[in-house]
Amino acid sequence: MDILINIAVVLLSIFILLLGITFLMGVLSAGPFIPTTGRAIEKFASLITLNKKSRVFDLGCGDGRLLRYIERKYGVIGEGYEIAPLVYLWAKIYSKLVGSKVKIYCRDLFKADLSKADVIFLYLVPFVLKKLGKKMNAECRKGTIIISEGFTLPNLKLKKHIPLNKKKGLPSFYIYEI
Ligand SMILES: C[S@@+](CC[C@H](N)C(=O)[O-])C[C@H]1O[C@@H](n2cnc3c(N)ncnc32)[C@H](O)[C@@H]1O
Structure with a gap:
């Protein structure tokens, strides 16, 4: 019985620690986890052309x-980077439960090798985007498409802006091509 209580206490402590780290990440550096709506994901998918070999990255994938949507729709196995441990853990568990093969890493998105990407999706706070523009210019191949939900990428030349559509409940999108 004592052993069970000890195990429960350890598991609870780990959970509280992860919760604390996740909260701190959100407050201090990364910005909070606010999931993209289903409609916005459909809109994102309608803005690009994908085939099974496309390399799609979601930087800050929540x-x-x-x-998982583009995996279901196009058979694309995309890559995601998520810095908040609990959010990452949930992403891994949920993906496993639904049989998804998407690759999700608990890693700072600034460590991703962007030279492999064909399409990059971003839904990040402006101060993270400000630093990211330089990395994109330095690493991305010519032709890489970058779609940012809600906010601009200060260091890149805008190709197209899709304005907010309140009636349809859709956010704005900013599209860039390297
Ligand atoms: C607004 S949420 C968007 C989540 C997901 N892309 C979506 O659209 O549903 C932003 C996510 O980016 C993560 N994030 C922010 N900065 C990050 C960084 N430097 N490295 C990895 N993830 C980061 C946050 O933890 C958060 O979960």
Whole structure:
């Protein structure tokens, strides 16, 4: 009985620690986990042309929902980077439960090798986007498409802007091509 209580206490402590780290990440550096809506994901998918070999990255992928959507729709196995441990854990568990093969890493998105990407999706706070533009210019191949939900990428030349559509409940999208 004592052993069971000890195990429960350890598991609870780990959970509280992960919760604390996740909260701190959100407050201090990364910005909070706010999932993209289903409609916005459909809109994102309608903005690009994909085939099974396309390399799609979601930088700050949250629970990985966008990656699983394009996997279901196009058979694309995308890559996601998520820095908040609990959000990452949920993304991994949920993906496993639904039989998804998407690749999700618990890693700072600034460590991703962007030279492999064909399409990059971003739904990030402006101060993260500000630093990211330089990395994109330095690493992305010519032709890489970048779609940012809600906010602009200061260091890249805008190709197309899809304005907010309140009636349809759709956010704005900013599209860039390297
Ligand atoms: C607004 S949410 C968007 C989640 C997901 N892309 C979606 O559209 O549903 C932003 C996510 O980016 C993550 N994030 C922010 N900065 C990050 C960084 N430097 N490295 C990895 N993930 C980061 C946050 O933890 C958060 O879960």
